[in-house]
Amino acid sequence: xxxxxKSLVLVVLQYSVVVKGIERKLNDAGYNASxxxxxxxxxRDLAGSxxxxxxxxxxxxxxxxxxxxxxxxxxxxVNDSGRSMIIIGEETDHDSLFRLMPVIGDYAWINxxxxxxxxxxxxxxxxxxxxxxxxxxxxLIVDDDPSYAKMVKEWIKYKYRVDIxxxxxxxxxxxxxxxxxxxxxxxxxxxxxxxxVLQMLRQEEETMDIPVIFLTGIGTKESVRRxxxxxxxxxxxxxxxxxxxxxxxxxxxx
Numbered sequence: 001x002x003x004x005x006k007s008l009v010l011v012v013l014q015y016s017v018v019v020k021g022i023e024r025k026l027n028d029a030g031y032n033a034s035x036x037x038x039x040x041x042x043x044r045d046l047a048g049s050x051x052x053x054x055x056x057x058x059x060x061x062x063x064x065x066x067x068x069x070x071x072x073x074x075x076x077x078v079n080d081s082g083r084s085m086i087i088i089g090e091e092t093d094h095d096s097l098f099r100l101m102p103v104i105g106d107y108a109w110i111n112x113x114x115x116x117x118x119x120x121x122x123x124x125x126x127x128x129x130x131x132x133x134x135x136x137x138x139x140l141i142v143d144d145d146p147s148y149a150k151m152v153k154e155w156i157k158y159k160y161r162v163d164i165x166x167x168x169x170x171x172x173x174x175x176x177x178x179x180x181x182x183x184x185x186x187x188x189x190x191x192x193x194x195x196x197v198l199q200m201l202r203q204e205e206e207t208m209d210i211p212v213i214f215l216t217g218i219g220t221k222e223s224v225r226r227x228x229x230x231x232x233x234x235x236x237x238x239x240x241x242x243x244x245x246x247x248x249x250x251x252x253x254x
Contacts, residue, residue, distance in 0.1 A: 006051040006127055008033040011040065011074055013067050014058040022056070025116055031123070040074050047081035051127050055107075057089035062096045075103050084126045086110055086119075111154075115243075121158035136161045137253050138179070142171040142197065143186040143215060148238065152184065155242040156249065168192030172200055175207050182253050184236070187216040187227055195230055211252060 008031050012019045015037040026033035036042065043053070055074060061067050078085045087104055089097070091111040097104055108122050138161040143149040146166055153162045163178070165171050169192055171183070183201075187194040194214055201207040211233035227235050233252055236245060 005030060005032040006123075007031070007049060008052050008054055008123065009043075009046055009050045010035045010054045010056060011043070012037045012056045013061070013070050013074075019056055022114065029116070029120055040070065040077060043074065043077040044081050047078075047083045050083060052123060053078050053083055053085040054123075055085055055087045057087065057093065059090055060093070061089070062093055062100065068100065072101060072103075075101070075107075079103070079106075084108075086122050086126055088112060088114060088119075108158075109154075110158075118158045125158065137181040138163070139182050139184060139249070139253070140165065140171065140174065140178075140180045141184045142166075142168065142189075142194075143184075144189045145186070152245070155245060159246065160249070160253075168194070168197040171197055175201070175210070176204075180210060182233070182249070183210055183212045184215055185212050185232075187214045187235075198230060198232060213252060 008026060010019065010023055010026070010033055012035060015035070019035060019037075023033050023035050036046070055071070055078075057071065058064070058067060061071065075085075084107070086108045088110045089112060094104075094109060094111075108126055110119055110122055136159065139156065141149045141152055141162060141164045143152075143164075144166050146164070149164045149166065153164060156162060163174065163180070165174050168189055171185070175183075185194045185197060189197075198212050201210065201212065214227050214230075214232050214235040215238055216227055216235055217238045234248070236248060240248075
C-alpha cells in the first residue's frame with residue numbers, strides 16, 4: 001500500500017461495538033476508515049472521496065427481509081458509484097445470499113470472525129487492482145474434491161494467487177503452460193494419484209523443482225511415513241485449520 005492513507009467506508013446494517021472495533025483496527029493499520037450506518041443514499045456522494053466500501057453484514061441476514069432489502073439497495077448504490085466493495089459476513093450465509101442476490105459474486109467476501117491480515121490483503125488487492133495480485137506467490141491446488149479445493153482457495157486467496165484442477169493429468173497439462181511457486185497435491189485421487197503426479201513432475205525439467213505438499217485425509221503414523229517416503233516438501237492433513245495452513249504455507253513458500 002502506498003504512503004497515502006487510503007479512505008475506507010465501513011457500511012453497516014446494524015451498528016455494534018464489534019463494528020467500532022473494526023474501524024479502530026483499520027485506522028491503526030494505516031487506513032482512513034469511517035462508518036456509515038444509516039442514510040445509505042450518501043454512498044453516491046461519498047464515492048468521490050472513498051477508495052473502497054466495506055459492507056459488514058449482521059448474523060442470519062437471510063432470515064431478515066428488511067436487512068436483505070437494505071443490502072440490495074447498498075449493493076446497487078455501490079455498483080452505480082463505480083467503486084469496489086468487500087463484503088464481510090458469516091460463512092454459513094454466503095451460499096444462500098448468493099442464490100438470493102447473485103450480485104454479491106462481483107465482490108470479494110471475507111468470513112467472520114475477521115482475520116485482519118486477510119482483510120488487509122483483500123483491501124489492498126481491491127484498491128490496487130489486478131496488478132497487485134500478479135506480485136503474489138502462485139499456488140496450484142490439485143484435488144478431485146472440488147468442494148474441498150474451493151474451501152482451501154477461499155482460505156488462502158487473499159495472500160496467494162490460487163488455481164484449481166481436479167485431476168492428476170489436468171495438473172500436468174496446466175503446469176506445462178503455467179508457472180507456479182508451490183503445489184498442494186491430493187495424495188489419493190482416482191486414475192492418476194498424487195504419488196504418480198509427483199513422479200511425473202520430477203521427470204520434467206520445467207517442473208522438477210516446484211515444491212509439492214501432499215494433502216492427506218489420514219494422519220496415522222504409517223500413512224504419514226508412506227507419504228513422506230516420497231520426499232515431498234511436506235504434507236498437510238485435510239483436517240487442518242485455515243490459520244495453521246496459512247502459517248505452514250508462509251514457511252514453505254518463502
